Amino acid sequence: MTQIETSTAPLPAETGTTGLFDPFTLRDTVFRNRLWVAPMCQYSVEKQDGVPTDWHLAHLGSFASGGVGLILTEATGVTPEGRISPQDLGLYTDEQQEAFERIVRLIHAQGVQAGIQLAHAGRKASTFRPWAEQSGTVPEAEGGWRAVAPSAIAFPGYDEPQELSAEEIEGVVEAFRASARRAIDAGFDVLELHAAHGYLLHQFLSPLSNTRTDAYGGSLENRARLLLDVVRAVRAEVGESVPLFVRLSATDWVPSGGWDAEQTTAVAAWAREAGADFFDISTGGNVTGVTIPVGPGYQVEFAAQVRAGAGVPTSAVGLITTAEEADAIVSSGQADAVMMARQFLRDPHFALQAAHDLGVTLPYWPAQYTRAAWR
């Protein structure tokens, strides 16, 4: 067996904590800090069977040794048709569940909470992965499928989806419930429902993609019905101890007539009553051709607005790239936690670097890495 050299030297003396590195508790789960890995699709399933591979183990495992408080998996389909691409992860078979168990074990071994983002892509399903030579909808002959949606309105560049019947909508709720059960059985601590970025739950929320005239369309209450039904079903399935997150796009970025921060705030409050605990606030993804003022921290104001307006805990995400920015967001009470995506791709151990930058001594450096805790 190879001997791994570990440092036995004590860590530098405690120099105080900041908001970003303070623990955070939800229900029975304690997050050791508030710097979390956002969900990131890898489009890297090998046999189009939704089963996590060595790539997913290494990708998510690299963050686990990097000092974060929570790692969320990529958008994971609750049904085969709910996957964004044929190479996306799913959680509806025993084989998928077993492969996730291994990933969760690795994350837990580093003291990190493991979360899974449960998703249904709706009209944005069955698409080519970003680096494919083609774009748009994958034809059935190439492993694609007919996408479903609240209404038969195509997302620009994709095929027209099939409108879901009321019975099929109940099937979607059941699929989220069943995947939530599998996630808990696989060892996940946190569940996140993906209701953002123009995927199925967001498609129901927004009047731009939902023109139904039944109980699932029209008024805000009706457009929110599917999300709230999913929240209730998942909460009933997993019991009272599990933190349940919802990722919401706070706006479609259209001047009027779309999904906006006011509706997001109202629905977050209802979702809290229905059994959700925490709101991961992003924006956009449901329509094209809009102007988005992309810049450092450009979505933080929405996390702050939903937090204050609905009285719910939130996280901020989107072009937050430095320790100082993340710490200021938490310390100022704009959000309870910060998620980052691309910064963790550039540096999977960014949280260790962030603590170093802020002068915070972390008691949970991996023993193998403690020599890097010193200057």
Ligand SMILES: Cc1cc2nc3c(=O)[nH]c(=O)nc-3n(C[C@H](O)[C@H](O)[C@H](O)COP(=O)(O)O)c2cc1C
């Ligand atoms: C490679 C990649 C894959 C992503 N996949 C997902 C996903 O599966 N689910 C999701 O909600 N957001 C996804 N996102 C969005 C991120 O979670 C995040 O909200 C966004 O990148 C903005 O944060 P950042 O500026 O720190 O990267 C993805 C982003 C990237 C870069």
